[in-house]
Amino acid sequence: MHYRSREVVQVRSAYDCDVLVIGGGIVGLSTAYAVTRAAPGTRVTVLEKEQGPARHQTGRNSGVIHSGVYYRPGSLKARYAVRGAAEMIKFCAEYDIPHAVTGKLIVATEKAELPRLHALVQRGRENGIPVRELGPAQIAEAEPEVRGLAAIHVGTTGVCDYVAVARQLAEASGADIRYGADVVRIDRRPDLGAAVRTADGTIVRGRVLVNCAGLHCDETARLTGDDPGMRIVPFRGEYFTLARPELVRGLVYPVPDPAGSHFERRIRSFQPRRSRVTxxxxxxxxxxxxxxxxxxxxxxxxxxxxxxxxxxxxxxxxxxxxxxxxxxxxxxxxxxxxxxxxxxxxxxxxxxxxxxxxxxxxxxxxxxxxxxxxxxxxxxxxxxxxxxxxxxxxxxxxxxxxxxxxxxxxxxxxxxxxxxxxxxxxxxxxxxxxxxxxxxxxxxxxxxxxxxxxxxxxxxxxxxxxxxxxxxxxxxxxxxxxxxxxxxxxxxxxxx
Incomplete structure (x- = not known):
């Protein structure tokens, strides 16, 4: 624990809450929801610097409920994705949040992609995901404007309104959600919990602090005196709206390129060649x-x-x-x-x-x-x-x-x-x-x-x-x- 006594807020014995969450995105709000569900009566406060929930990554994404078809069978990512997709759909249905289980088509347009497509079939089935193989005629039947050599249909992929999900999590959690609360200082001490000061001078004290600050979680960690040993560098993504939405019925994806999935600046020693496959x-x-x-x-x-x-x-x-x-x-x-x-x-x-x-x-x-x-x-x-x-x-x-x-x-x-x-x-x-x-x-x-x-x-x-x-x-x-x-x-x- 590292702190400078002249710059920190003094922690008192009285607490404003049991669990203090920093971050009002879907991770912070689902944390508050899970805590109050698992331990009724627990006082939870969520601090969010924006004037509403889900103003960052939660509200700026494709809205897809991912199935987990790409992840290694038995891995935590696979298990969480499969279970999380089912729980998200159940949550949306329970609270009447707009959603649809559309399934998605992963389409191979070149013969070089066929081995990776077939590997996804095996991986999806091992993860317990309904996967169906399609030929060119079946692709056209499912998506009339899509052409490909082969495809797989992943049945559990869907879409939902994640901003609405975040709002419902906030309401259903029963937590004290404070918007416009930009955290500027944290005093954390063993056995005394944490005291947080926001930009307007408000001090909030909690027995336990949970850092759910998303792309700013490295900065929040440093405010507590920890050194995460890394820095988060965000990157910009672009989403476009189709001028003709009727072109697709559901979700259409290319076959992922394993080498291309690694974001790394490295000089390759090979040059892929395109040749005819007999x-x-x-x-x-x-x-x-x-x-x-x-x-x-x-x-x-x-x-x-x-x-x-x-x-x-x-x-x-x-x-x-x-x-x-x-x-x-x-x-x-x-x-x-x-x-x-x-x-x-x-x-x-x-x-x-x-x-x-x-x-x-x-x-x-x-x-x-x-x-x-x-x-x-x-x-x-x-x-x-x-x-x-x-x-x-x-x-x-x-x-x-x-x-x-x-x-x-x-x-x-x-x-x-x-x-x-x-x-x-x-x-x-x-x-x-x-x-x-x-x-x-x-x-x-x-x-x-x-x-x-x-x-x-x-x-x-x-x-x-x-x-x-x-x-x-x-x-x-x-x-x-x-x-x-x-x-x-x-x-x-x-x-x-």
């Missing part, structure tokens, strides 16, 4: 993605034994092209799991088809950004190897910063590789090969497996790919690099 590749994606596919969403930590259905050593392969070499390596070493990452949809479908036709169960195909996978979804010391074959060389000098093999990438990879894990890179772009060798050799966590510290001959386990053969026919030189993850005496093995 009928066979498309069928493989539809049938096999729910079984062997993985969307990189950064929302969960993977259990690799659960992912592969067995406790196998796992190698991460970043960039696999059309997947022929990956399938061949998986077939020749079926005691090792290969987690293969790429953003090329035809290659994803082709590799899934190859795995099925070869009877392989040790390949999992991931779609998205490998950096997010490494940083947010893989546990420390969980990988037995890393393979990067023929990555984009980004030949122009101004693009060299986009190359994958950089010191920062190796710092991250080292945390996910077990001691002794093999890092194998290959490229036919000689300047990039020289950079790889320099960067890997300089990194303290990796050592060259060759005594002379140079390039390695192609190991027998790496097949000669068609792409590589074409390059060799043109006189290209292919360089392999084999490095091993080392553990130093001053390092402790990371917890797996």
């Amino acid at each position: 009928t066979g590749q498309g069928e493989a994606l539809q049938r096999l993605w729910p079984k062997w596919g993985l969307d990189i969403d950064g929302q969960r930590t993977l259990d690799l034994a659960e992912l592969f259905g067995a406790d196998l050593p796992v190698v991460l392969e970043i960039g696999f092209g059309m997947g022929e070499a990956t399938a061949q390596m998986a077939a020749e070493d079926q005691e090792t799991g290969i987690l293969a990452v790429d953003v090329h949809t035809p290659g994803q479908g082709n590799l899934l088809g190859l795995a099925e036709r070869s009877g392989l169960n040790n390949i999992r195909v991931a779609n998205g950004d490998a950096i997010i996978l490494l940083r947010e979804m893989l546990p420390p010391a969980s990988l037995n190897g890393l393979r990067v074959y023929f990555p984009d060389p980004w030949p122009k000098k101004r693009h060299h910063k986009r190359r994958l093999i950089q010191p920062e990438f190796l710092d991250l990879a080292a945390t996910r590789l077990k001691p002794g894990a093999l890092v194998h890179c290959a490229t036919d772009w000689e300047p990039y090969a020289e950079q790889m060798l320099e960067v890997l050799s300089a990194h303290r966590d990796f050592e060259n497996t060759l005594p002379d510290g140079g390039f390695a001959p192609r190991p027998e386990f790496r097949p000669l790919t068609r792409f590589e053969g074409q390059g060799l026919d043109k006189g290209h030189v292919v360089n392999d690099l084999l490095f091993r993850r080392v553990q130093h005496r001053d390092q402790h093995a990371p917890d797996a």
Whole structure:
């Protein structure tokens, strides 16, 4: 507890309320409502600096009652969203607040989106959400002005008037709601509760203080003497009203892009390619993605034994092209799991088809950004190897910063590789090969497996790919690099 005695308001033994809530948005008012419902007779006061409720984010949003279809099954976000949607609809019905359970359509307009759409079907069903798959004709029937390759209908999504909800929460809570009460100072002391001074000089004392100040909650925390260690930076969103509302009957959404869901200023090392997906590749994606596919969403930590259905050593392969070499390596070493990452949809479908036709169960195909996978979804010391074959060389000098093999990438990879894990890179772009060798050799966590510290001959386990053969026919030189993850005496093995 930190406070300056000459600047704070003295806390007295008399209290104006039992629970003092700062913030009159939906979170603060629902807190007041829940407290008075759970403990009747509890005196609750809510302080809101605006002249009415829900003047900020609560009253400035899309009005959607979200279903929870996007969230990882079993997570708090999923459980709260599913339960909260049901409770919101019940609350609106009980108090006759305008609302409608419209359902929503999530529409795939490109074949590249089909794997993510099918993954949402599985995720929604695991969350207990009614999800129905639609084809093009059914899409047109549900939304005549919408076109798509496939869609899912999520039955529990709705809309409501959140300002009306906030007003009803305030009334039903029985709390003392004070508008125009801008908090400027807080004195909080152990066993004495909190005293709050507003801009007009009013002092309100409570046994317990609850900070529900929304985008200003970091500033409110600092007023109490706490240091949250962060600052909230709001951003502006735009909502538009359709000139022709009759264009849609309900809610229509695109398939979310997992990589795009992360707000981060980071240079990508890959460039997504758009190519034609054959009928066979498309069928493989539809049938096999729910079984062997993985969307990189950064929302969960993977259990690799659960992912592969067995406790196998796992190698991460970043960039696999059309997947022929990956399938061949998986077939020749079926005691090792290969987690293969790429953003090329035809290659994803082709590799899934190859795995099925070869009877392989040790390949999992991931779609998205490998950096997010490494940083947010893989546990420390969980990988037995890393393979990067023929990555984009980004030949122009101004693009060299986009190359994958950089010191920062190796710092991250080292945390996910077990001691002794093999890092194998290959490229036919000689300047990039020289950079790889320099960067890997300089990194303290990796050592060259060759005594002379140079390039390695192609190991027998790496097949000669068609792409590589074409390059060799043109006189290209292919360089392999084999490095091993080392553990130093001053390092402790990371917890797996």
